[in-house]
Amino acid sequence: MEPSAYHHGNLRRVMLDAALQAIGESGPTGWSLRELARRAGVSHTAPTHHFGDKTGLLTAVAAEGFDLFAATLEAAGGDFREVGVAYVRFAVRHRSHFQVMFRPELYRPADPAVAPARARAAAVLSSGGRALSPDPARDRLTTVAAWSMAHGFADLWLSGALADAAEIDPETYARDLITLAFGHLHHPKA
Known part of the structure; x- marks a missing residue:
């Protein structure tokens, strides 16, 4: 440049x-x-x-990443499977952002540019957890379980830990994993 x-x-x-x-x-x-x-x-x-400083630059990377991430999750709509797939899609397409966003020790999480986008993304994830959970008392637990699955799969995919990663589509695989793990819990709330 x-x-x-x-x-x-x-x-x-x-x-x-x-x-x-x-x-x-x-x-x-x-x-x-x-x-x-x-x-x-x-x-x-x-x-x-x-x-x-470097932390300031990483804060800007995180802020941009969370804004893109929130928009990606919001665009997935209310279906919890599609939100999980969007999570993985974002990680694959925005790998560098993803590597920073979930390491808050690298940036300033309370920064005014980071916090609102981070909250938007959390709201989508929480909404998906509530839709997925058959028991309102367990909404948070279900949300964290679904989040852990999507994030864990994305991290395994990106790190190359899955030996057959080159042979499978990460979005299709994520959809199948989410359905396998949570499909039986899906009871739309009236």
Whole structure:
């Protein structure tokens, strides 16, 4: 990228893109702001001026990720299976965001840019858990169980831990897993 990108007001996007690429290559902690500045073709002080520090940049990555994540889950509608599939779809398509979002020690979770999108995503997950649970007293437990399944499968998929991952479609597999584990619990509430 050319150094003039900063002068045109694109530093935020340029740095976010550089961070997402670096996260994809070496994980959320395997790079420095100086390295990202070099990749982006800007001065080594430009990222610090804009984000403050690495935590500030990761907070921006998390905020963007949770906003995209919430929109993805909302677009899935009210069917708990499709919300779970959307969860996995997001993880596969936005791997770098996903690697940061669920590691709150890397960013500032209470940041005003993170908290609302995170709450939107949590509301969709909670709604799905309530729809899935046959017992209102167990809604939270059911929500966490379904969330754990979707997140665990996504993490196993992304890490390469599933030996046959290249041979299966993650969305189809996620749908089948969710149906296998929770299909018998689905009792739509009036």
